[in-house]
Amino acid sequence: MxxxxxxxxxxxxxxxxxxxxxxxxxxxxxxxxMIVNGAEISYNGKPACYMHLDNSxxxxxxxxxxxxxxxxxEHKDIPMDKHxxxxxxxxxxxxxxxGAVCSPGTLKVIFGKEFDNVCSADMAFYxxxxxxxxxxKKLLTMRxxxxxxxx
Numbered sequence: 001m002x003x004x005x006x007x008x009x010x011x012x013x014x015x016x017x018x019x020x021x022x023x024x025x026x027x028x029x030x031x032x033x034m035i036v037n038g039a040e041i042s043y044n045g046k047p048a049c050y051m052h053l054d055n056s057x058x059x060x061x062x063x064x065x066x067x068x069x070x071x072x073x074e075h076k077d078i079p080m081d082k083h084x085x086x087x088x089x090x091x092x093x094x095x096x097x098x099g100a101v102c103s104p105g106t107l108k109v110i111f112g113k114e115f116d117n118v119c120s121a122d123m124a125f126y127x128x129x130x131x132x133x134x135x136x137k138k139l140l141t142m143r144x145x146x147x148x149x150x151x
Contacts, residue, residue, distance in 0.1 A: 006036050013053045013062050021130050022053075022063060028137055032144060044151060048143045049136075050121065059126060065136055066093065066121035069143040072109045078142050085111045087135040093124040 006029075010022040029036065034043050039050045047068045054061040071088065074080050080088070088111055095105025095117045105117030125136055 009053055013055055017129070018063060018127055021128065021133055024130070025065075025128075025133055025136070028140075032140070034140070034144070043144050043147050046147045046150075048140050048147070060124075063127050065125045065128060067123045067125075067136070067139050067143070068121060069139070069146055071111060071122055071139065071142070074111065075142040075145055077145065078138055080111055080138060084135045084138060085113075087132055088123055088139065089113055089115075091123045091125050091132070093119040093121050095119045 006026045007023060010019065010026060014022050029041060032043070034041050034048055036051070039052060040047050041049050041051055049068050050066040052060040052064045052066075056062060092110060092115045094115070095102055096119070097103045097105075100120065102118075102120035105119055107114065107116050108118040108122060109115075110118075110122060123139070125132055128136060
């Protein structure tokens with residue numbers, strides 16, 4: 001999925017509220033200089049998250065976002081209130097032993113709460129609504145700041 005075509009792909013796959021939310025997410029990505037290259041969304045050449053879009057009604061379709069990064073604590077410039085933390089915790093991605101490098105998952109702390117058998121992509125957001133996307137945007141902003149700090 002190329003950066004130039006993301007809105008076209010979104011429009012061909014989603015409809016209704018999901019379409020509106022995904023187009024808003026695409027706008028967020030552009031405004032934050034995040035580049036869509038296939039399933040990977042990167043910032044400054046480093047992965048920020050991964051996104052899957054297709055016409056399937058089975059997971060991970062039609063739309064899933066997997067976060068990348070360390071979310072053991074908050075970033076000082078991006079406060080996470082209790083509601084946002086609960087959204088993150090509800091979407092922790094437990095390893096399904098798919099054969100990827102994380103199998104069988106690891107113990108991780110996400111915003112102060114421990115989770116066992118977590119996939120290398122800490123969180124998976126399946127067809128996120130507007131409220132959940134606000135959490136995803138905060139997570140990606142944290143990731144962006146972490147990438148900038150590494151530079």
